[in-house]
Amino acid sequence: MKGYFWGSCSVVLVSAAQLLMKWGMMHLPPLGDYRLWFASANIGPIFFLMGGLTAYVCSTGFWFMTLRRLPLNKAYPLLSLSYILVATCALMIPEFDEHFTLSQLIGEMLIFIGLLLISLPE
Known part of the structure; x- marks a missing residue:
């Protein structure tokens, strides 16, 4: 059971990392415009990017703990x-301007059903 706990922590952190990095990249100046990088006093997006990278590193640590306790196929x-x-949270953040589609819902349901089928006891 501990393996699933560590795995859930890893999933939450890697999802948070994706969302943080998306927000940070949306608010950074274009990479090719060096004048804006040096003129900009807004360091908030850099903190979001660094937070996302930190969440990735922590997620990897939780993933190691998961692999110690669960077989890889689980x-x-x-x-x-x-x-x-990530898809669900991105829909809830208005600034991301994500759009909900029926095919997205079907895809997410198929992923979830597949996960349930794999996780069922033998």
Whole structure:
């Protein structure tokens, strides 16, 4: 059971990392415009990027703990939860301007059903 706890922590952190880095990249000046980089006093996006990278590193640590406690064929499918979590959270953040589609819902449902089928006891 501890393996699933560590795996869930890893999924939540990797999903947070994706969202933080998306927000940070949306608010950074274009990479090719060096004048804006040096003239800009807004360091908030850099903190979001660094927070996302930190969340990735922490997620990797939790993933190591998951791999110690679960067989790989049970642990690896947990990562697919991050697809559902990121897509759902991105829809809830108005600034991301994501649009909900029926095909997205069907895809997320198929991922979830697949995960349930893989995780069922033998």
